Amino acid sequence: MSETNLLAQVAEKKIVPVVKLDRTSDAKPLGEALCAGGLPVAEVTFRTDAAEESIRIMKNEFPEMMVGAGTVVNVEQAKRALDAGASFLVSPGISRTVVEFALDNKLPVFPGTCTPSEVMIAMEYGLSLVKFFPAEQYGGLNTIKALAAPFPAMKFMPTGGINASNILNYLAFDRIIACGGSWMVKDSLINAGNFAEITRLTAEAIALVS
Numbered sequence: 001m002s003e004t005n006l007l008a009q010v011a012e013k014k015i016v017p018v019v020k021l022d023r024t025s026d027a028k029p030l031g032e033a034l035c036a037g038g039l040p041v042a043e044v045t046f047r048t049d050a051a052e053e054s055i056r057i058m059k060n061e062f063p064e065m066m067v068g069a070g071t072v073v074n075v076e077q078a079k080r081a082l083d084a085g086a087s088f089l090v091s092p093g094i095s096r097t098v099v100e101f102a103l104d105n106k107l108p109v110f111p112g113t114c115t116p117s118e119v120m121i122a123m124e125y126g127l128s129l130v131k132f133f134p135a136e137q138y139g140g141l142n143t144i145k146a147l148a149a150p151f152p153a154m155k156f157m158p159t160g161g162i163n164a165s166n167i168l169n170y171l172a173f174d175r176i177i178a179c180g181g182s183w184m185v186k187d188s189l190i191n192a193g194n195f196a197e198i199t200r201l202t203a204e205a206i207a208l209v210s
């Protein structure tokens, strides 16, 4: 998928569920739960060893899903994400080697930023969307508004501490195209196999932002 199409899809959905999977066997039911809730999107974080295979499983089982890799902190993980079929990469911070690998492989990449210098590094690479992480802890919407002002072409995807009670505040700012978050896909729900609750929270989140 081209970066333009991917950005359009992310902007349409407005939410990117950030997932941590301990077991690859949860990948299929989680994909099902997200699709059933109306949000066929997942950022599967490389915080666990299950990430690579889970991305592969979700892409195979649900070809319509937009499955990206999160917490990509080095090129080795970026390669594994590409090999598994990830549609995009997200990092908690900005790594030049990860961004260069993504650009060389035409894989959309959304690095984490929270300072003007980091946004400027993203701009040097021609990126048009960055993650703002950790959003709530770094001052939330007020900080994003101040940070966005000098960079009129840059769009932001805040992540960290966002949930059903504050997402609408973020999305009301037109430079924020989507928010990342784990509130509808909490580890505790996944590990308990409570996929019905994941579908319910996902549907609730989609209804909220629609």
Ligand SMILES: O=C(O)C(=O)C[C@H](O)[C@H](O)COP(=O)(O)O
Pocket: 018, 045, 047, 070, 071, 072, 090, 091, 092, 133, 159, 160, 161, 162, 180, 181, 182, 183
């Ligand atoms: O691992 C990464 O690369 C991250 O960026 C961390 C996740 O984005 C946040 O953990 C999600 O934040 P919560 O919605 O507050 O759970």
